[in-house]
Amino acid sequence: MVEGPGRFGLVALLLWAASLVASPALAAGAPLDRGAFTTALCGDGAAQGTAVEGVLHASAEAESGDIAWAGMVLRALLERRLTCLGGSALLLDRAGAADGRDAATGAVRPVAGGRAPVLGLRQRALAETASGAASLLTGSGVAARRAGLATLERRITSVPEALLLRAASAETDPGLKVSLAALAQSAALSSADPARRLGAIRAVSESPSGAALSRLSALKADPAYGSDPAFRGTLDAALARVTRAVSIGDGLAVLYNGLSFASILFMAAAGLAIIFGLMGVINLAQGEFIMIGAYATYGVQEAFRRLAPPAWLDAYLLAAIPIAFLAAAGVGIAIEALILRHLYRRPLMSLLATWAVSLLLINGVRVAVGSQNLQFAMPPYVSGGVPLYADFVVTWNRLFAIAFAAVTLVLTLVILKRTPLGLDIRAVTQNRDMAACLGIRTRRVDRLAFGFGSGLAGLAGVALCPIYSVNPGMGATFIVDSFMVVVLGGVGTVVGTLVAALGIGGANVLIEPLYGAVAAKVIVLAGIILFLQRRPEGLFAVRRRR
Numbered sequence: 313m314v315e316g317p318g319r320f321g322l323v324a325l326l327l328w329a330a331s332l333v334a335s336p337a338l339a340a341g342a343p344l345d346r347g348a349f350t351t352a353l354c355g356d357g358a359a360q361g362t363a364v365e366g367v368l369h370a371s372a373e374a375e376s377g378d379i380a381w382a383g384m385v386l387r388a389l390l391e392r393r394l395t396c397l398g399g400s401a402l403l404l405d406r407a408g409a410a411d412g413r414d415a416a417t418g419a420v421r422p423v424a425g426g427r428a429p430v431l432g433l434r435q436r437a438l439a440e441t442a443s444g445a446a447s448l449l450t451g452s453g454v455a456a457r458r459a460g461l462a463t464l465e466r467r468i469t470s471v472p473e474a475l476l477l478r479a480a481s482a483e484t485d486p487g488l489k490v491s492l493a494a495l496a497q498s499a500a501l502s503s504a505d506p507a508r509r510l511g512a513i514r515a516v517s518e519s520p521s522g523a524a525l526s527r528l529s530a531l532k533a534d535p536a537y538g539s540d541p542a543f544r545g546t547l548d549a550a551l552a553r554v555t556r557a558v559s560i561g562d563g564l565a566v567l568y569n570g571l572s573f574a575s576i577l578f579m580a581a582a583g584l585a586i587i588f589g590l591m592g593v594i595n596l597a598q599g600e601f602i603m604i605g606a607y608a609t610y611g612v613q614e615a616f617r618r619l620a621p622p623a624w625l626d627a628y629l630l631a632a633i634p635i636a637f638l639a640a641a642g643v644g645i646a647i648e649a650l651i652l653r654h655l656y657r658r659p660l661m662s663l664l665a666t667w668a669v670s671l672l673l674i675n676g677v678r679v680a681v682g683s684q685n686l687q688f689a690m691p692p693y694v695s696g697g698v699p700l701y702a703d704f705v706v707t708w709n710r711l712f713a714i715a716f717a718a719v720t721l722v723l724t725l726v727i728l729k730r731t732p733l734g735l736d737i738r739a740v741t742q743n744r745d746m747a748a749c750l751g752i753r754t755r756r757v758d759r760l761a762f763g764f765g766s767g768l769a770g771l772a773g774v775a776l777c778p779i780y781s782v783n784p785g786m787g788a789t790f791i792v793d794s795f796m797v798v799v800l801g802g803v804g805t806v807v808g809t810l811v812a813a814l815g816i817g818g819a820n821v822l823i824e825p826l827y828g829a830v831a832a833k834v835i836v837l838a839g840i841i842l843f844l845q846r847r848p849e850g851l852f853a854v855r856r857r858r
Contacts, residue, residue, distance in 0.1 A: 368472070449478065464495070572713050581801075587762055605771060724806055733760060
């Protein structure tokens, strides 16, 4: 038995010789015999596999024209637009066409009496891989070349490394060039040259990711892992490095997702904290104010599409911020003036009334707009993201939500601390009767505070549009969490709402991957109940004067 490097050299020699023997249609560097290739595709499964595999392995050095032609024929074969007629193959514009072009000569001929070649599972996989290689090497657009690369990634073990190196050297798109280089490194992991394999292992470990971990872990089943100490040591060190990096990246992703969820939760709960703290109203319609903000955003988008120049469409999300706030605040003021003003100091009746309002708003939107999810055009500033470390990607939509929540927090604190309205709200919250005796119009304060709290929920709807599905029932997802945030943080305190939102949002994101979404909510709720047993007033109790 041949051992060590000699064994790898012998395997490489045998593979090279087999490729020459198995593919008479296209040897490396030789022009493609198009007639022989199409004849083989019309043959049995063995002939088909031999021909396609030969084209795939010779693509690293073949002429671009031959590769493009082979890709065109293979796509026709996969789409059942290839008909075998006598000793030639005809390409059809569509399946079932009456005429076709001779694949080798281009002459138009009728397809009557022809037959469509049948592909086995192995032959279809080879044809898809070779077609992807042709798209990668000769595709006219970045999208076509990227699609070809995606096809090759699914069957990387059958792709020659030289093909990927050729594509990387000719690629002009920077992102695709990086992807090709990384894929070429992965292909080198199965190289017959031991030194090249070790270099590929080190190179893959320098770009840690879940995919890199999977590729390296698969090498532990390689015979060299048990027989070659150098290979085993290099692989173990690379696996340790990649595993550590992936764990850190996953941790960062959990923290980032938890922060974005907490940001949405804070905006949904901040208004509820003001309403509950000021008037003692348990507003079960607060989630529907989030829905109103999201639907107002959709309305602004549609208005931009119909009335504004196309170049302005990306600005609709920013333009929707004041519209969503005013829409939700207007509905909130109307509900307070028409319904809730008659139910103060009657908590059970106000709870039932707001529940009825919630059902009315949900079903009203379903009747008026429909129950399907709305489709939003994502502007560039909330689309995509940037890889930061391992598999951790900073996505712009979540970053937008975090930044939006931070700005909302600052503006809310400024309004409550530095404006006459904020002073009146704090005065009425602390002692309503004394504030009324001092001339503060408590009814006006109640109405404006309810509108302000409803508007904050509408802003949460704007931030949700790039992240979550927007439909009439979307608010129900956040109402329970919002109440938990208000109770845990302390009724009527914005800072407590922020701290509680961070805690509950982070806990949900941490627990959910382990036990599921329902169990996560149950565990968080149980923890809040236990905490409130020791501190019923919450984290930050509002000072009240009696």
